Amino acid sequence: MGFILRRLGFYLVAFWASITLNFMLPRLMPGDPVTRMLSRSQQRLDPQQVESLQRLLGVEGGPWWQEYFAYIGRVFTGDFGVSISRFPTPVSEVIAAQLPWTLLLGAVSLFLAVVIGNLLGILAAWRRGGALDSVVPPLLVFIGSFPYFWLAMGSLYVFGVTLGISPLRHAFSVGLTPSWDLTFIFDVAAHLILPALSIVLVSIGGWMLGMRNTMISTNAEDYILMAEAKGLRPRRIMFNYAARNALLPSVTNIGMSLGFIVGGALLTEVVFAYPGVGYQLLAAVQGLDYPLMQGLFLTITAAVLLANFLVDLVYVRLDPRVRVG
């Protein structure tokens, strides 16, 4: 319990630091972002909006600490201001619309890569030097060395354009309204396959190799020999004794990869015009949409911190040794 509270404390401090950075960024930039935006939008903003922008970016004047506390208060009430590029939608609404798609794409591809990669790694290490161990890792590493957006473009060209068997863009077909019926779910799945596949293919080799190498050193441990001497079945030794111990570094890696999920596989989302956070972030940067950028940064940070906290919780369950000390 003490361990969890200490981790929670750490994440709260980290979150506070990221809010503070987010507050400082616009002030550290040369010039005034509001004026720059005004000139870009050629006075299309009404005065009320300018004021809201200034308030949001903390450039409205007044002592900085007052603005700082006002900003923190707004962040905790979920008020990120109004998006400029998608005026007059509030930033929180824009993000709420994008985030689920990024989470879906990221979670599905990470889940597949982790599960398949680790399983392959376990099996390869168990039959070290066997067919699986000699053929698959080099192949996966070869595929993994392609840039992921290149694979994305390649598969989009082959399966989408040339063969015409997969959708070309977006997360679901135009004309469908999001709901939980089967037609819509299948449509979403069809749109998900290529983007997810391009990410899985690139990352799976790393998972497999990592698991294989840890597993090989685990297999040399005395408790594995002991388990074998006990007359346990090979399957039980492989999963309950060897893989269970070899899993720990992999779990740490999952924590780190979660950042990749929420930040969005930016280029994948761009290639497939997938309406996720990465795609939106690019649009926000191009449109100098500071409120949206700030909102996205903060969301990504919060999500990464939250995900890592969850991984910490899981790790405590998996490794009894971290519970002490």
Next chain:
Amino acid sequence: MRPVLDIESLTVEYVSDERSVRGADRVSLQIAPGEILGLAGESGCGKSTIAHSIMRLLKDPARITHGSIRFDGADVLAMAPDELRSWRWRQVAMVFQSAMNSLSPVMRIGDQLADVFTTHERMSKRAASSRAAELLELVGIPAARIHAYPHQLSGGQRQRVVIAMACALRPRLLILDEPTTALDVVVQQEILAQIRQLQAELGFAVLFITHDMSLMLELSDRIGVMYAGRIVELAPAAALRREPRHDYTQALMGAFPPITGPRVKLTGLGEGVRFTSIGDLAEVAPGHFVAPADTTEILFAKETQR
């Protein structure tokens, strides 16, 4: 009486592309039911190789190239995988060298004990864990500790858990591969007393492997001394203590000090001496076997000349 374990001319080779090394060389020995046979020798002489071959735990590149291992008449080397698996632990159990690493760090010790019962006796999880608790009591650890993880136990306790695990199915032979290495002297004594008590209760035979001659003399009925993969002397413990015949055994006995009696200058283990082409064991007294030692080569003289 039929020996519980009968090893005949066992040869184990570690094979690599360039050369092969003999880990055990034409080793023959028998263990009678209920007997404690000690196997002594310095590191790398093949003690553990023999222990591992008995349970067929040798991994590549080690290979049994010659000889036979019979357990109670059954040919161990000819067993099919399934047969081997149910034979292991039920008939022969083993306590490994490193007490610290014999238990998986992420499993509760109760689960690791219960594993034996669920696998071999097809017990339900609940029944198996109550048997696990009884086993812990048997080696003097409170039953409530079945929920503990290995890192929460001391080194001595961990080794007790492993010994309890080894006794779980009341095997006929227990192999102890340096069970007290890495434990301090006090705990060593406790563990040995534990083993002696369990042996009196359960009546298993023991193959006791160590390089600690004093421990060995204390515990064993008979002792085999190994050198470079061969057994150079095999004799009852008392006979070996009284009059070791082989030069190497004498060196080994001279390597630890007597507590009483006149002061003796300690000699190093086979200092300047190397034994080559060791012959087969020959009986020199009833039950006392020695391999001919006339082919020792004295490197010592050459080195002093330099």
